[in-house]
Amino acid sequence: MTPSAPELGRIVDAIRARHRFVISSHARPDGDSIGSQLAAAYALRYLGKSVTVVNADPAPAPLMQFPGVSEIRIADSVDGEFDAAIIMECGDLARTGVSGLDRSFLINIDHHPGNSGYGTINWFNPAAAACGEMVFDLVRALGVPLEPEIATHVYVAILTDTGSFHYSNITPRTFDICRETLEAGVDPVTVARNVYDSNHMGRLKLFGAVLSAMQIDPSGQIAIVYLDHDMARAAGGTYEDTEGLINLPLTVKEIQAVVFFKQIEGEEYRVSMRSKGDIDIGAVAKEFGGGGHKNAAGCTVRGGIDALQKVFLEKIEAAIELQHGRKQAV
Ligand code: 5GP
Ligand code: MN
Secondary structure, X not given: OOOOOHHHHHHHHHHHOOOEEEEEOOOOXXXXXXXXXXXXXXXXXXXOXXXXXXXXXXXXXXXXXXXXXXXXEEOOEOOOXXXXXXXXXXXXXXXXXXXXXXXXXXXXXXXXXXXXXXXXEEEEOOOOOOXXXXXXXXXXXOOOOOXXXXXXXXXXXXXXXXXXXXXXXXXXXXXXXHHHHHHOOOOHHHHHHHHHOXXXXXXXXXXXXXXXXXXEOOOOOEEEEEEOHHHHHHHOOOHHHHOOHHHHHHHXXXXXXXXXXXXXXXXXXXXXXXXXXXXXXXXXXXXXXXXXXXXXXXXXXXXXXHHHHHHHHHHHHHHHHHHHHHHHHO
């Protein structure tokens, strides 16, 4: 059942032939980054390899409870000697926010459309529901048993990157892999409680404040949410606490897309977008120099907030129109 991408075989050979590894992922890592990195780290350590996991930013707080997460090094550069760097989940190397990774043999494992192919070996599968699915294949191809830590991280990667099995790209294989992780000892109830139900009160208050200020476009299909530092302070939460917030407007039947503006500083905003079905929000993000998937994407932009909201609304409306057009053409 394991797919036999030629790149996977080359990665297995490259790993077998080397000893010291650095594993990195994108800045502001999510569940798929952390799960993919640590599943690979435990598998490589099982083979007797020396592994350092390095990220630019800490993992989201709820993930700290999972094995190995608190030992991830947080740094903006890697020093010391290593034989290969494995980069997970990054369309380009700059997404890591970590310098020095390109000093050695580079293994690029990713499922984001538009990966730039920056590695010595590039294994890229945009059909994978999570990078964690690819790491599962890697673990199998390395002949490493699905130890509880590895199984847990593969499951966390898939659970979080599919938005708890909400997004596209989920295949029968996704469930085959999850079944194997359960057989290896993963308790999905405990994992879900740890990932989703271990927040602090400030986060809930922050959700309340942001959702109270939410705007809906005249068509009733697009939700616009906004957060700045003052709002976060007043609610007793932080920007890290907004993880998952963007998905809530989509729970309203009529809402087809959400755009979330988070002020970084002055007129610089981090933009996250989500959509349902065939509405290609990834293409919208790309127009603004960002990227992502069809239903989940982001970018960083500058400008006055009113003008930015207007232009994003126009682009998202066009993406919804395009989807309607495609539907009618079928
Ligand atoms: P989020 O909204 O959670 O930050 O990101 C959603 C998805 O879009 C993730 O899969 C993430 O990797 C991708 N993404 C978010 N921001 C950017 C960006 O600035 N550039 C690129 N290439 N992808 C992004
Ligand atoms: Mn991912």
